[in-house]
Amino acid sequence: MSLIEFADFSFKYLGADSLALRKVDLKIEEGEYVVITGPSGCGKTTLCRAINGLVPQFHRGYIAGNVIVDGKNTRESSVAELAQIAGLVFQQPENQLVTLNVEREIAFGPENLGVAPEEVRRRVEELIDMLDLDHLRDKHPHEMSGGEQQRVAMAATLALKPKVLVADEPTSNLDPKSAEAILNLIAELNKRDMTVVLVEHRLDLVSKDASRVVLMDKGRLIADGAPRDVLTSDLCQEIGVGIPKATQLYKRLKKRGITLDTVPLTGAELAAIVQEVKRR
Numbered sequence: 001m002s003l004i005e006f007a008d009f010s011f012k013y014l015g016a017d018s019l020a021l022r023k024v025d026l027k028i029e030e031g032e033y034v035v036i037t038g039p040s041g042c043g044k045t046t047l048c049r050a051i052n053g054l055v056p057q058f059h060r061g062y063i064a065g066n067v068i069v070d071g072k073n074t075r076e077s078s079v080a081e082l083a084q085i086a087g088l089v090f091q092q093p094e095n096q097l098v099t100l101n102v103e104r105e106i107a108f109g110p111e112n113l114g115v116a117p118e119e120v121r122r123r124v125e126e127l128i129d130m131l132d133l134d135h136l137r138d139k140h141p142h143e144m145s146g147g148e149q150q151r152v153a154m155a156a157t158l159a160l161k162p163k164v165l166v167a168d169e170p171t172s173n174l175d176p177k178s179a180e181a182i183l184n185l186i187a188e189l190n191k192r193d194m195t196v197v198l199v200e201h202r203l204d205l206v207s208k209d210a211s212r213v214v215l216m217d218k219g220r221l222i223a224d225g226a227p228r229d230v231l232t233s234d235l236c237q238e239i240g241v242g243i244p245k246a247t248q249l250y251k252r253l254k255k256r257g258i259t260l261d262t263v264p265l266t267g268a269e270l271a272a273i274v275q276e277v278k279r280r
């Protein structure tokens with residue numbers, strides 16, 4: 001069985017006119033790194049909420065079909081139970097931070113689940129180290145920058161040791177350097193066997209690490225496949241999703257009758273292909 005399975009799942013928020021998700025079928029296996037992208041309002045955040053049970057447990061509405069996460073139907077499981085399987089880092093991290101300082105924030109989740117105090121301490125120290133939060137220990141979350149809040153929110157989520165990290169545009173408030181740092185960390189976590197579902201627009205930064213890219217439009221999944229396949233399809237342009245510069249160049253060359261051996265996702269990959277062509 002897949003770790004996450006959407007089966008013909010539709011959802012409409014209470015009071016909304018249209019469906020936020022329409023007949024979504026999606027399977028995610030353990031160890032995958034799935035990037036979800038698509039225009040604003042297409043349902044990406046709703047999809048994330050459906051994985052950790054906030055939809056339909058907290059956000060109520062019309063629901064059809066099922067989402068099964070690690071064998072649990074999200075209609076029947078509590079958010080607390082699901083949070084230990086699928087940890088969600090919210091699009092607006094300040095809404096997620098509930099305590100007065102970084103240590104308390106990271107300890108909050110595991111303490112509430114009854115994890116032993118010494119194990120909580122161990123996780124707090126490990127995450128402070130991993131996310132470079134040492135200098136923020138005593139700071140109130142509301143005195144932090146967006147990037148700092150984002151890292152604290154990520155640490156608090158990881159403290160529950162979830163099987164899947166679901167990160168909803170974790171770089172949207174960040175400068176390019178901090179964004180790259182967070183995305184490198186996510187890639188690293190995936191290499192250490194964590195399943196990742198990431199909502200992200202900066203495909204130039206994440207495509208090289210992702211195992212799959214899923215395109216959404218108007219509540220539907222319109223493409224789902226290997227990054228090199230999805231990013232070269234014309235659907236991206238049709239719905240206004242920006243593809244990496246190197247991939248754009250591949251497409252332009254192809255239109256002029258020049259087909260490179262592989263589809264580059266980064267400048268470095270493109271450079272390697274050009275080197276190879278020069279050598280021949």
Ligand SMILES: Nc1ncnc2c1ncn2[C@@H]1O[C@H](COP(=O)(O)OP(=O)(O)OP(=O)(O)O)[C@@H](O)[C@H]1O
Pocket residue numbers: 013014016019020038039040041042043044045046047059091
């Ligand atoms: N709490 C809510 N109540 C009612 N409608 C909502 C709620 N949250 C989202 N919606 C609606 O559901 C649809 C999908 O929204 P969602 O937030 O999932 O999109 P998104 O792809 O994450 O957009 P963005 O890129 O702007 O974050 C939109 O039409 C939105 O207005």
Ligand SMILES: [Mg+2]
Pocket residue numbers: 044045046091168
């Ligand atoms: Mg969103």
